[in-house]
Each structure stands twice: as structure tokens, then as C-alpha cells.
Amino acid sequence: MTRSSSTLYFLISLAVLIQTYSSRAQFCFDTTGNFTSNSTYATNREAVLSSLSSNVVAHDGSYATSEGEDPNTVYASTYCRGDTSADTCSICVRSAVADLVVKCPNQKAAFSWGTGDPPCFIRYSDTPIFGVLQTQPTLRVKNGANITMNQDQFDAIWRNLTRRLASEAGEGSTKLKFAKGQANLPDNNTIYALFQCSPDLSPSDCGGCLFQTIDDFDMCCHESKGGVVYKPSCIFRWDLWKFWESSRSP
Template identity: 30%
Template sequence: MAFTHQYLLLIFSICILYIYSTQAQLLCNENSNTATTEIANNINTVLTRLVQATSTSGYSVAAFGSGQARVFGLAQCRGDVPPEECSTCIQNIVKEINTTCPNRTDARLWYDRCYIRYNTKNFFGQVDVGYGTYFSNPETVADPETFNEALTALMNQNNDLASRPENKGLGKGQTRLSDSMTIYAASQCIRDLAPSSCRVCLEIAVGDFPTYCANKKGCRVYYNSCYVQYEFYPV
């Protein structure tokens, strides 16, 4: 019976980990205007262009239409994602945002490996931390002091890397706490940000760790302009 209990607990933990690690972050702005037929057509045009361009370059922006019906869009894959995987991710994310955010003039969606956003307002190059989403592992670390010291150093290193244009907005790294424990972390900026703006966004996101993920074994903070995460498994 004890074996059965432990086995079921393991299965339950794996299921929680899977849900946690594959969670998509979606925002359909219900306060935005309902899309007119013209705007809806412009959204479709922008999304089509983003799929075509991002699949090969890993990042693209597009705008289409005129006046109040003009639509701005941005899509990108994480800086280390190969083209074939990027193409699949972008195609899937466009399908989902079309299904889950119909008739909205403002929507954005994060996957683990890619991101898409569109709006009738020009958001290009602007730091946007007005809406955040937070996920944390329910388990806590055994030695918070050692953990937080190592995590702070790692995130500072990653943020420096992410703010360098040649790294495509991505900073990744790892640090060992012991022979059996390693922290893996990543920082990602949207690539239309200037290096200084990227750093600002990432510092705000990391600054949320003590509030939403204090001493947790994993955390993800998503904003519209950047995200940060750390885990005890490769990211």
C-alpha cells in the first residue's frame, strides 16, 4: 500500500510539473474595442505576415491598414530556438490567438518558445510591464540564504546577456548549489527594445521574485516586453 501511495504521488507531481512547464500566458484585452470587419481583416493580414517572416528570421514586426484601423503586430521565438521549431511554434500560437481572442483589437500570447502580440495602438519599442503573470513551483528550497545569493548572481548575469543585441534578447545560464542541485535560468526580452529598456524590464521582472516566488524551486514572470524564469531542470 505504501508503494502504491508513493507511486500515485509521483504521478501527481509529474502532472503538476507538466502543466506548470507548458502553461501559455494569454491576454485578450476585454477593455479593448471590438474589431470592425476592416480591423479584423487587417489583423489577419498582419498575423499572416508575421507567420511568414518569423518562421525564417525568428523575429518580425508588421503593420497594416490606415487610420484607426491600422494594426501593429510583433512575433518572435526565443533566441535559441531553431528555425523549424520556431515555424511550428508561431503557426500554433497564431491559431490559438485567433481562436481565443476573436474580435479583440488588443491581444498577446506567450508560449515557452515563442510570443505574439497585436494591437491597434503602436507599441513598438516601448517597455510594457502593465500586466504581469506569475507562476511558481509549490515546493520551497531547504537553504534560502544560499539559494537566493546564487539566484541573484545568476539572474544578473543573464540580464546582462539578454540586453546585448547579438544575443537576440536572450540570456541563459546555470549555477550549481550542490553536487545534486543546479539552478537553470533564462531572461528574454522582446527584440524591439533598446538594450537599456530590455534591462529595465528584466530588472522589474526579477524584482517580483520575492513577492510571488519567495524561496520557491521554480518561478516564471511574464510581462508584455520580457519574461524571466528559473527552475531546477534545464530551461
């Protein structure tokens, strides 16, 4: 791939991914019930969500907290992608919170992965969520281009890289369950892949979530040149260009 074609491919892929993220960034769960604007739950939600952007940076890129007493307790958690700088992480969470409050004005539970790329992840609920695996809703995005090299040869390299990194991320610490890596292809391209779980998950839940993202992508977008699978508790992304940032969060 030439330098000019690589640049064009990067710009097209980035535009498609960012447009998709911003258009499907929030999920408001009406099944858990609603609240009124002058209620105790509304006050507690405002307090807990407003605390996230500063605390996520102070707590190494992930943070979980609660506000209020039962039956008006609001539980919230957030984490940024493991390669994100402190400033980017804080800005993403602050922007996502503002967007979430507008688009889910009275739902007692909601989820967002932010409004841009790299993403940040926010959950709040009227029930405890710390350490609780959540695999739905799921976002699957492919970049639209198809693999042109031998599919069997590509599959072997792709599967070896992704499963190795998923296992590595699952074995991470209680502060960061994150892994990224790359593998060379015979056609002079390189695969770049990234996996991450919410750090409050157990190793088994994290690994199970990440391997599910691999299967999800394999079923929907098998022949495409890159894409993402996002779940509330874990994420998977891969592409043929180095999409991650150089610094770890924060």
C-alpha cells in the same frame, strides 16, 4: 538528487507549467475598442497575423510588421524564445495565432505567449507597439516545491546568477536579447536560468523589464525551486534542471 527522483521532479514541474501556460495564454484588451467581423480592421488583422509564422523564421526568430492605413492599421510583433529551433518557433506562432483569433474574436488589441512550452510571444494593436515597453499582463508560476538548503546561501548564488544574466541579455543586439546560464549549489544541484527581451526594446527598457521580473518572482515565489515570470516584453525562467533547448532560434 538521484536520477529517478530528478526524472519525477522534471515531469511534475513540466506538467504544472504547461497546464498553467495553456490555461492563461491569451489576454484580450477590450479597453482599446472592438471591431466587427466584416470591417476593414478585421481584414487587416487577418492579413497581418497570417504572415507571422513564416516571417518570424525568416527574420531570425523575431518579426514586427503592420497592415493597412489609419484608422484601420494593425500593428503586430512576435518573437520566439532564443533557444528555440526554427520548426518549433514556426509551429508555436502558427498555433498561437489560431488560438488568439478564436479567443479574442473582435478586440483591437491582444497578447499571447503561445499554448505550450517553450513559449512564443505575439502582440497586435491598433496603435504602434514596436520599441514600446509593455510589462502587463504578468504571469508568475512557481513549481510548488520549496528550497531545502540554507536560504541565505541559496539566495546569494541565485541573485548573483540572475542579475548577471539579466544584464547580459539587456546588452544583446537588435536581433536577439537573450542570455542563459547556470550555477552550482553546495547540495550538488545546479541552478539554470534564462532571460529574454523583445529585441526591439532599448537596452535600458530591456534591463528594466528583466530586473522587474526578478523582483516579481522574489516577491511571490521566493522559496520555491524554480518557476517563470512572463511579461509581453520580457521573460525570466529558472529551475533545477536544464529546461532549455540545445539550438538557437531559428
